[in-house]
Amino acid sequence: MAIQVYISPNTTLYLRDPQATPLGKQIITAAISAFDELGLERLTFRKLAAEVGCTEATVYRYFSDKQQLLVYLVSWYWDWVHYLLQSAAQMPTDPVSKLRAAVTALTQPMVANPAVPYIDERILHHVVVTEGMKAYYSKTTDRHNRDGVFLPYKQLVETLADLILAVSPSFAYPHTLATTLFEMAHNQIYYAEHLPRLTDVRLSASLSEQVDVMLQTWIDRLLLLNR
Amino acid sequence: MAIQVYISPNTTLYLRDPQATPLGKQIITAAISAFDELGLERLTFRKLAAEVGCTEATVYRYFSDKQQLLVYLVSWYWDWVHYLLQSAAQMPTDPVSKLRAAVTALTQPMVANPAVPYIDERILHHVVVTEGMKAYYSKTTDRHNRDGVFLPYKQLVETLADLILAVSPSFAYPHTLATTLFEMAHNQIYYAEHLPRLTDVRLSASLSEQVDVMLQTWIDRLLLLNR
DNA sequence: GATGAATTATAGTAATCCTATCATGCTGAA
DNA sequence: TTCAGCATGATAGGATTACTATAATTCATC
Numbered sequence: 274m275a276i277q278v279y280i281s282p283n284t285t286l287y288l289r290d291p292q293a294t295p296l297g298k299q300i301i302t303a304a305i306s307a308f309d310e311l312g313l314e315r316l317t318f319r320k321l322a323a324e325v326g327c328t329e330a331t332v333y334r335y336f337s338d339k340q341q342l343l344v345y346l347v348s349w350y351w352d353w354v355h356y357l358l359q360s361a362a363q364m365p366t367d368p369v370s371k372l373r374a375a376v377t378a379l380t381q382p383m384v385a386n387p388a389v390p391y392i393d394e395r396i397l398h399h400v401v402v403t404e405g406m407k408a409y410y411s412k413t414t415d416r417h418n419r420d421g422v423f424l425p426y427k428q429l430v431e432t433l434a435d436l437i438l439a440v441s442p443s444f445a446y447p448h449t450l451a452t453t454l455f456e457m458a459h460n461q462i463y464y465a466e467h468l469p470r471l472t473d474v475r476l477s478a479s480l481s482e483q484v485d486v487m488l489q490t491w492i493d494r495l496l497l498l499n500r
Numbered sequence: 501m502a503i504q505v506y507i508s509p510n511t512t513l514y515l516r517d518p519q520a521t522p523l524g525k526q527i528i529t530a531a532i533s534a535f536d537e538l539g540l541e542r543l544t545f546r547k548l549a550a551e552v553g554c555t556e557a558t559v560y561r562y563f564s565d566k567q568q569l570l571v572y573l574v575s576w577y578w579d580w581v582h583y584l585l586q587s588a589a590q591m592p593t594d595p596v597s598k599l600r601a602a603v604t605a606l607t608q609p610m611v612a613n614p615a616v617p618y619i620d621e622r623i624l625h626h627v628v629v630t631e632g633m634k635a636y637y638s639k640t641t642d643r644h645n646r647d648g649v650f651l652p653y654k655q656l657v658e659t660l661a662d663l664i665l666a667v668s669p670s671f672a673y674p675h676t677l678a679t680t681l682f683e684m685a686h687n688q689i690y691y692a693e694h695l696p697r698l699t700d701v702r703l704s705a706s707l708s709e710q711v712d713v714m715l716q717t718w719i720d721r722l723l724l725l726n727r
Numbered sequence: 728g729a730t731g732a733a734t735t736a737t738a739g740t741a742a743t744c745c746t747a748t749c750a751t752g753c754t755g756a757a
Numbered sequence: 758t759t760c761a762g763c764a765t766g767a768t769a770g771g772a773t774t775a776c777t778a779t780a781a782t783t784c785a786t787c
Contacts, residue, residue, distance in 0.1 A: 289764090294764080311639070314639065317743065318745085319744090330745090330747090330765085331766075333745070334764080340541075409694075409695065410631070415694060423695060427695075427698065430698055446700045446717070447700065448698060448699055449684070449688060449701070461676060467636075470658070471653075472675055472676050472679065473674065490673070495721045521734095523735095544774060545774090546775090554736095555735070555736055557736070557777080558735060560776070560777085561735085564776095
């Protein structure tokens, strides 16, 4: 695993590679902030272009529409989490510690990647928490999926599912548990922020730790205590 | 519990009560089909009005925008599920059977309600599976929440959380488990349909039963096997 | 049948979502 | 140096969407 991590999403995720030009990188930076502030529905390429200081048409040369732009960012995020997760799971030697380390990693994905100064992982994480599911709950999902756009997420799920099976080979639902853990890591944060009666974690500085402890409990009971 | 179930969503969920007029009922019927076919992004009040046979402005008199319309339908759905869940949990006497019956009920929410002929619960269920989370992952969520719009869902979560605590009073995460079960019941279906590598259930006539068995396993391991 | 309220139809504005075209400026090869 | 080729800017504009204002119509009641 290299120290510097360059993440290159699938080429069907953009019209022109935004990581290849300074303007493209500016668009990515501004897009992350704009998604965070406006959300998918209110974000327009006009506003984004105004933020970047270029024209609407220029943004359209990089991404065909805002849905593609969101999928691009989410895809980048999953690649980054995949790297963090594999790094964390590499050090422990026994399967249980590997899985525990992997789960902890996915509750703390807002570490900065020094190789990519134009992406603020902290803000991107928050964008994925609030907008991420819109990337694959859409009428464009089947087409995107045929283009291999969701491969990063699928591979990440496969990696975690393998760690789950290493701990408990007879567990019948490794993929479901993997996706459920990813979703819990996100929506528990969203609920704590917006709909606190839907969760048992509380908005505070220790939110990530609360979620980590909760997911470890899930692992304990689903896989370890009654093998 | 009455045999006929009339569900009356919060009055901030519409401008004019659609259940009070024949045209309003037609709008609901058409909206459910339109959301199913087009999804939130592609649905417009113009298309919906064309389907109903009225004008765009007429639809606007019932609902201020399509987001409100979606929240209305999802809210109606949660009230319906709440009724089904409580009916199912009423018969058993011991807490474990109550919880099991409740969980089974939420994997089969496409039963028809004879009191409401203008709503096809089967299609509405599918709409909630594919579009439901967009009702509360939105920049309008905080405002809607202040208006009490999500009360039906919160109450449903509270009901299931109580059933969970009755089985396992020391369990620390009853609300999180409740919401997770609701979400699994939906997204496992979505994944089976669109992203099968993210789940272990398979698209077939027995999909509901597969999900039921899976959720019962979750209950078993999280609450029962290691009390 | 007339009156007034409820509802609908018509029309129109502003914004959004794109696409097209042409000019300009920069870069790298001949 | 020149020139081809590409990226971007500038500008325009069309189709659709989102929403609103107002006129027209219906309908119950007196």
